[in-house]
Amino acid sequence: MSKRDMSEQPLNIPYDALMIGATLNILAQTLNRRVARAAHERGFIDFRAAFHPVFQWCRTEGSRLTELAERAGVTKPSMSEIVDVMERLGYVERVPDPRDRRATLIRRTPRGWEINRIARDTIEAAQDEWRRALGEDEFAQLLSALRRLTRLAIEPAGASE
Amino acid sequence: MSKRDMSEQPLNIPYDALMIGATLNILAQTLNRRVARAAHERGFIDFRAAFHPVFQWCRTEGSRLTELAERAGVTKPSMSEIVDVMERLGYVERVPDPRDRRATLIRRTPRGWEINRIARDTIEAAQDEWRRALGEDEFAQLLSALRRLTRLAIEPAGASE
């Protein structure tokens, strides 16, 4: 595990000047690492970072490859290959889409759902830490603001309805 | 550009239930994509996503490979290879570290600094959008909270100082 600590010497940067992009990247990376570590610790040694977007975006009933590729920001062939690997490892399965015979739905297996549970628990633990650090009110407002911006980012202009 | 829009059909998830990890990932990804697109649009067609952490973490005076690798969450050989590429493309240069003859400092070239300027401009534009969406006060509080959590994430326990 040569890629974990990151805590040697202080960065020596003015945190008060960090742009929002840097903070978002750092915090997202922190959580993703914790989730990966938790998965490994609980025996999922074949869990890979590349699977993360699939677990994050896959709908309960299953999602199409095209949608997963777009959300993850990779091409369809790339996502197809990742799904191949995840399928071989038993995290997801491909089932035909009843609404379009060209399409297949990618759906979590029970083993895949376990990863989601681990991720949820890990992130909830981090949320609790952060809630304690910021205080109840301020954390609630942070989360609310992040959610509103996320909605904005996902549904850009005046999209649908 | 097959990997860009992502805005077809609504996600159909309750945004109010999104965990903080999902929001952070989505927003960070949104900004990273915008930066990459802006770099491409301004002629830096050889700019790659893998370079992002280097531009984000490299100190003004230069940073050691080991530090960059840790911050980026990759191994030293991986970072070494990325730096090789970036050096060939003229984004960074390796200079000897005066304080330790084993070490080299990775430092931005003028061309590398241009990327930083593009990134800063792009992120400032996004910040402005978000500020308008949330309102001045709430955005200020969001940024402040993110910065405090970032400091916490970078300097975990009662580290150094």
Next chain:
DNA sequence: TTTTATTGATTAGGAATCCTAACTAGATAA
């Protein structure tokens, strides 16, 4: 209907990224 275009997904082939293991050279400590 038949034709044409579009869309969902895969295959093929190659480039880029990342890993572990082994190595070189300089620093540190006994």
Next chain:
DNA sequence: TTATCTAGTTAGGATTCCTAATCAATAAAA
């Protein structure tokens, strides 16, 4: 000195990712 540690690279291989081409099913047009 000798042993150990640390910074970085090299070697070799696995994984991820891309573009281009293909197949099959849907949708649109004639």
